Amino acid sequence: MSPHKLHTSGNERDTININKETVTNGISTDFPGHFYGEDGSFSLEQFRKDLNIKVHYNRQSDMSLSLMGVDASIANAIRRIMIAEISTLAIETVFVEDNTSVIHDEVLSHRLGLIPWKGSKQGIREFLQEFKRGEPGEDPFANTFDWNTDENDPEKLYHNANVYAKDIVFTPSGRQAEYFSGEDAIRPSNPDILIAKLRPGQRIALEMHMHKGIGADHAKFSPVATASYRLLPTINIMQPILGEDAHKFQGCFPKGVIGIEKVTRQEAAIKGSGYEKREGEDKAVVVDAMKDTVSRECLRHPEFQGKVKLGRKRDHFIFGIESTGQWDSDELFVEALRVLKKKCLTLEKQVVFMAR
Template identity: 65%
Template sequence: MAPSSGRRSAPTKEQLEDRKTVGINKETVTNTVSTDYPGHFMDEDHAWDVDHFRDNFHVQFHQNDPFDSQFSLIGLDASIANAFRRILIAEIPTLAIETVFVHNNTSVIQDEVLAHRLGLIPFQGDKKGLRDFLKPFVKPAEGADQYSTTFDYNTVCLKLNVECTHNKDVGPNEKDPKKLYHNAHVYAKDIVFDPVGDKQPEIFSGEGIIKSTNPDILIAKLRPPQVINIEMHMHKGIGADHSKFSPVATASYRLMPTIKILQPILGADAKKFQECFMPGVIELEKVTKQEAAKKGSGYEGHQGELKAVVANPMHDTVSREVLRHEEFEGKVKLGRRRDHFIFSVESTGQWDSDELFLESVLMLKLKINKLKPQVTNMVRSF
């Protein structure tokens, strides 16, 4: 759009908020396209500025547990937020079982199925060792020995050797298989880390030893005299190669909901209005004396009655249930903040959930540093 020759007044704070809000209507969604670029609004400069970005961008944590975190990224474009999401899923390296050597398997589970189950078990270990010591595995050339590229810095060895036997000390009326037999159930905790080389025993020891994230994952059920004797090789990979290398069970984001009450909602209508949303989104408060005395507030003569107020819009699922009822028509406006992303990250265990986001930031910086000289050379070529 061409710049205007005349001067226009600067947009108000309310207008700026409306520009950033996606409209959620009864049957349509409006204002979905970003307008934060030069030339969209006359007499307004929206060129990207690092100082403006630094002042307006911030991170807000809502939950921060080792396996589950929820936080908001405020002041970002959707393309950057989505880049973090894709990196979290597919580009942060982790360890997973890649090769299974079956020496003996007399269980009812076929070798291929057993190997597949083992490959999906998440493991954890010393984070510095996972990040700095272990390198990605390079497959041997065609015709070369299968161990020609296997070293202690790219391969972790695990072993699982269990045999189901009778428990001679059990009572004659016992029916529980776990008490009748030893190793009736084979769990992830039965997998043993077998360090190789000189550095693995030092790096992956104590609290940093390679072990399953969840020791109670059931691998197989055995009965006497069934045996499982296998050796496994773990390699470092990324989710883009196979989902078993993904460090997250899920990584997603949603836009921050906005709820604006345009006209007072009182009494029975307020209770019905509250029920249209998830618990905690709308609260009921009594109309104060000051509000009832204020002319034009809509609360005149309603002192002490219950009114609906927005408490925590973040919990809203934007179901649009409230828009189905005629009594609320014109009294409420729903939307979503286009630059407010609520992330939910569930870690599989190798990294804490908040560390994963920091790793995604580092990965994006590395990708940018690789791209930057190429863009520079491309510009110089012209």
């Protein structure tokens, strides 16, 4: 780290200060008229220039990305939409024909309702699921049991001893077969979810109606296990931290946040840098502030007083998105933007109508 960067703290307006026992500069000031002589009005061109999205990792079930250059209200709107306003499928109604298992009907129905499902994205957007009753006498959910008295393991002793999510049979109705067939058929996100355990003489036979809904109606419709964000931590080393203090400083942070480097000859030769005659000594440098949990541990030690400044970037949001399986994690973020755009268009029409 070059000496001139030691005193660089960035734009103070964009940083929330994390002090030993307080948090300051937490109020947003980016609105017209707050600072004398500055316009501060919204500019679409400036918004486009500041907006930036960076994906840190992207897996089918979870992803992490940074949304930069937006206000907290926008980031929070996207988070809330992912939790409560993206349509998914869930079992809404259960018609129990026969249940002689040890699980009560109400508990069994509740377990079935919480199973996450997946299927055709186009079909999910365009259809509400309907259930087609079987022919008279047809029982697709019946289980047949026999047992081998030479075994002690229930999995081997009984056939169909465990009822899993994969045992649920989806029966399309009408044109649903055009959208939900083959790889796009409605099926559980995790086929090995255990629903119940049965023993000889016990039986579960039931029908389920699946509906399309949103998390605002019931949590079982929410497509995410977790959708959260945090502000990017900032760590500014104001004065050199050297020798044993550097290693102690490193231990105040999670692994990978602070690194140890050697003071170079060039740094030691610069007067006023704090590195004079310290060539070859260990110094603390910031490696990856994103891994920091902002524990403030370093602020509790007197040897670091005035040498470090902690904060959080006001307009840098690090999202963590975990999908339950019906949508891929990256699709959830894009779908949330689509819903937000639709809301904005609706609001625009209302504002235009009010102005007439």
